[in-house]
Amino acid sequence: MVMSNLQIGLAILGGLVLAAMAAHAAWSARKNQPRQAAPSDPGDGPAIESQVGVGIEPGLDAAAFDVASFPLPLVEKRASMDALIDVIAPIALEGLISGDAALAAMPPTRRAGSKPFSIEGFNETGQRWETPLAGQRYSLFQAGVQLANRSGALNEIEYSEFVMKTQAFCDAINGSPDFPEMREEVARARELDQFASDHDAQLGFVLRARHAAWSPGYVQQNAARLGFVAGVIPGRMVVPASVAGMPPVLGLSFDTQAALADDPAQSAIRDVAISLDVAQVDRSERAFERMRETALALADSMDGVVTDDNGQPLAPEAMDTIGAELEQLYDTLDQRDLSAGSALARRLFS
Template identity: 40%
Template sequence: MGPLQEALAVVGVVIIAAVLGFNGWQSWQLRRRRARVERDDRVERGEPGGGETFAVTAPQDRVEPGLDDEAQASGADAPPEPTAEAARPRATAPRIDPLIDAIACFVFEQPVPGEALQQRLPRTARAGTKPLLFEGRNAHSGVWESLQPGERYAELQAAVQMASRSGALNAIEYSEFVTKCHALGEALGVAPDLPDMAEVLEQARELDGFAAGNDAQLSINLQAQGVAWGLDFLRQQAQGCGFTTHLAAGRMALVESYAEDAEGQGEPRRYAVVQLQFDAHAELADDPAMPVARATLLLDVPQVAPGLRPFARMREAARQLAQALGARQVDDNGAPLSPAALDQIELQLQQLYASLEARGLGAGTPAAQRLFA
């Protein structure tokens, strides 16, 4: 490593240390302010003082003007305060999931209107490459949900995803999340309850390692024998095999709805069970006779519920389409794919499904779809 590279490395370390130090100092200052106000309040009420407590509510004089005004304008009586048992431990929200998210919490003294919270959220819901999610615990139903105008919330969660196919959450991304949480806390008059950075980054690295070892995208290639197919002919045959949904240029999908539970109850979800990919430039050329010599059937394993039998569906679609097109089924290197080879892949696929399920990240679940995106 040359002198310039060493200097740049030292500068990078100093910047990261400064960011972490500032965030820690900011969090410490918020906690000190809140503890001081709480002690003063206890003295005024004649109650015994205590040590510093970590922020869950904010003193009244720190609430930004407008929150209480909006609550009073609703004309609704405030619901009773939730008990500690009801608030902790927090139930898994429909979107935020502690299996893949680091979660910060804001607890309000009085329920806050959803529109007031929406107005104070960060402009960009990302920290580096990682998405941020925000949900509130409905003061009436007690259910965690996406923030809705007209509803009031006793608690707010902010979450940053700890890993994705782009890699694990890093220190700079987590520091950006912390900074946005502190800014949101200042706007709401509530100090955030944040998870420890070292623990979050360790969880992120472990989750990323698990995801890397349990990710799979399976493909079957169809290779023209002799004369290439016309683009229009390829699309017609694909539609006949169930690929009726166009995702983008050169991409079609076999889409199906599926109810998650065994009784088939609840809201069914739609899955792109198998995708068909071919030359996007041919489709963009808008020439129905444009020759295409190769097409690929793709199964993104963690994205599709195993109850849809996606690999079996892909094998059958490949067989039908190969017969209709007069094509050979080959692997990525152009070698023929035999039924015995596909049978072996299916056995390995069952092991992968079991590993994902054991982690609580079954293929096709919302958390798995976010992790493997």
């Protein structure tokens, strides 16, 4: 049968419609596919996608905030314990005690409840307080427990555990402890905890995708250009502090499952969190200014928008207000001898 001109025209039109639909489907698929990291130049090493979850962030576990974990400069002759945030019990000795004997008598754990606990000795040779070391000799000891941290104030049960651990150490080395009055120390702990609760600032921005989602590699590649490095947890990146061993200045995190996917390139990320733990970072790092600049730069390069936790866009005026309030907070911490980034502040706000 010979097709009429009308039939031929309809067939052609139908074919064009099908072709247009197929093209639109392909375009939509490309549009909705997560943005990918740009290919690396030869010699640049493995592509960003293969680096998701690689940990090079300095390790910061709970033990890092224990009293005895902050090494003292050699010129220091004072203990790392401080009466400002610690209960301190002096321990008198009948004579010199070796570091080996002290180490053998140390309690197995360095906590009393949720509070860091430690014992330090006064090194006769170095004339400084330190965690007991083998081969050294000590003329005095002191035991300490932290008054407060982010778990709350030291309570009566934790104080009693502190006394028991200290007494056991003293019995082993023939030392005589002098414990402060529990009621007064617990009251002091509650006052310090209240101050810390009122001045604990942990800030967070959320960067949300305007249109296409992002792959983990795309996020990492853009963040790396602004100084972020991969953290110890998949889906986390950090901006390291200018001083080695200090807590990171900023953190960036996204869905851990996306980072651990068999094919991370196909994982769709629609938001990432940028965080700042104010008390942990020295004021000289300009942490909030860098947080703000970083968030805006990422929003520009990744076609995103900076919002608060509730998804509301953050206007420049709101960021200005936050910055001004932080300056007041820094001043208050300085006045209390708990300057942001100091060893005492890092311990208290941990």
